[in-house]
Amino acid sequence: MVTFLFTLLILIPIAIAIDISEKIDNFLEHTDLGLYQIIDEYYKNFIIYYANTFMPLALFIAVILFTSKLSSNTEIIAITNARVSFTRFLYPYFVGATLVTIISLGMNHFVVPNSSKERKKFEREYIKNNRQKHELKYVREFSLQLTDSTYIFIRSFDTEANAGYDFTSEVYDGIEMKSKLVSDRISFSEKDSTFTLSNWKLRKIFKDRDSIFSGSKIDTAFNFTPRDLIYKSALAQEMPSGELQEFIGVSKKRGVKNLNAYLVEFYKRTSLPIASYILTIIAVALAFRKRRGGTGVNLAIGIGLMFMYVFLMKIAEVLGAVAGVNSLLYVWLPNIVFGCVAIYLYLNARK
Incomplete structure (x- = not known):
C-alpha cells in the first residue's frame, strides 16, 4: 500500500504539469483570476478526479514493483519452497485491491461527481472557448415526451x-x-x-x-426544467449516481432516444474500480518469476499493458456512447479482455 501511494503521488504531479502547460494561456488571459482561485476551484478538484482515475493503474504498477522486489531478493522462492500455493500468495494482494476498490467505488459514485461540478463550472467560465460555451448555452430543434x-x-x-x-x-x-x-x-x-x-x-x-x-x-x-434540455455527456459527470440513475429513468419515460453517453458514465463508475482485481492478478503473475533484467523488464511490460488497457477503455467509451449499441457490454469490454488475460496468466503461474 505504501508503494501504491508513492506511485499515485508520482502520477498526479505529472498530470498536473501536463495540464498547466496546456492551460497556462487561458489562465493568463483572465487578469482577475488569482492563484488561490485556480488551486481551490480547479486543481483541487482536478487532483480528486485524476487520483481516483489513476487508482487501479497505480495499484497495477505498485504490485509489479513490489512483487519484482520480492522476486529479485529470492523471497518468492523461499515462499514456494514452504509449499505456499500461488492462490494463497495472492490473498494479501486481494486485501489491498479490495481496499482500493472500496475507496474508488465510493469516490466514483459520490465524491467525484460533486467535485467535477465545481471543476466543470471553472472550465466553462475561464477555459472553454466561445464555440464550446455556445454549444452548452443554446439548444435548438428540441423535442421531449413529458x-x-x-x-x-x-x-x-x-x-x-x-x-x-x-x-x-x-x-x-x-x-x-x-x-x-x-x-x-x-x-x-x-x-x-x-x-x-x-x-x-x-x-x-x-x-x-x-x-x-x-x-x-x-x-x-x-x-421539465431547462436542465432536461441539455443532453451532454459532460453533465453526466456532474451527477451523483443516484441522481444520474433517476435522470436516466425519467428520460427513458420521456422518450429520449439516445442516453448511451449517460449510461457509459454510470457503468464506468463501477467497471474501473473492479479492474483493480484483474490488474492485480496480471501484475503478480508477470512479476512472480525472477527475470533476467529484473524490475525494469517487468515494469516495461506492465506499463505497456497499462497503456493498452487505457487505450481500449477510451475506445470502448466512445463506441458505447453511439446510439443503438449495448453500452454495458462496451464499458465492460476492457475488463472482459484483460480478465481473460488474467485467467491465462493465473493458470500459467500456478504451474
Whole structure:
C-alpha cells in the first residue's frame, strides 16, 4: 500500500504539469483570476478526479514493483519452497485491491461527481472557448415526451437566460390530438418553477368543434426544467449516481432516444474500480518469476499493458456512447479482455 501511494503521488504531479502547460494561456488571459482561485476551484478538484482515475493503474504498477522486489531478493522462492500455493500468495494482494476498490467505488459514485461540478463550472467560465460555451448555452430543434400523452417542441432555448422561442405543447389521446398550445416565447422562473408563455394560443379539439383561446401572457407549469434540455455527456459527470440513475429513468419515460453517453458514465463508475482485481492478478503473475533484467523488464511490460488497457477503455467509451449499441457490454469490454488475460496468466503461474 505504501508503494501504491508513492506511485499515485508520482502520477498526479505529472498530470498536473501536463495540464498547466496546456492551460497556462487561458489562465493568463483572465487578469482577475488569482492563484488561490485556480488551486481551490480547479486543481483541487482536478487532483480528486485524476487520483481516483489513476487508482487501479497505480495499484497495477505498485504490485509489479513490489512483487519484482520480492522476486529479485529470492523471497518468492523461499515462499514456494514452504509449499505456499500461488492462490494463497495472492490473498494479501486481494486485501489491498479490495481496499482500493472500496475507496474508488465510493469516490466514483459520490465524491467525484460533486467535485467535477465545481471543476466543470471553472472550465466553462475561464477555459472553454466561445464555440464550446455556445454549444452548452443554446439548444435548438428540441423535442421531449413529458408523459404518455404530452409532447413538447422548442425551436431554440437559451439555458443561461432560461428563455426560448417557438414553443409547442401537444396532448394526444392515442393517435388523436386533443389540444395544442403554442407561444412565440417561453421563459422559466427558478423561484417558483413555472413557465411564462408570451403571445400564446391554445386550441382544444372536440368531436364537433374546436375552441381557441389566446392571450399576451400566461403562467403555467410543465413536468421539465431547462436542465432536461441539455443532453451532454459532460453533465453526466456532474451527477451523483443516484441522481444520474433517476435522470436516466425519467428520460427513458420521456422518450429520449439516445442516453448511451449517460449510461457509459454510470457503468464506468463501477467497471474501473473492479479492474483493480484483474490488474492485480496480471501484475503478480508477470512479476512472480525472477527475470533476467529484473524490475525494469517487468515494469516495461506492465506499463505497456497499462497503456493498452487505457487505450481500449477510451475506445470502448466512445463506441458505447453511439446510439443503438449495448453500452454495458462496451464499458465492460476492457475488463472482459484483460480478465481473460488474467485467467491465462493465473493458470500459467500456478504451474
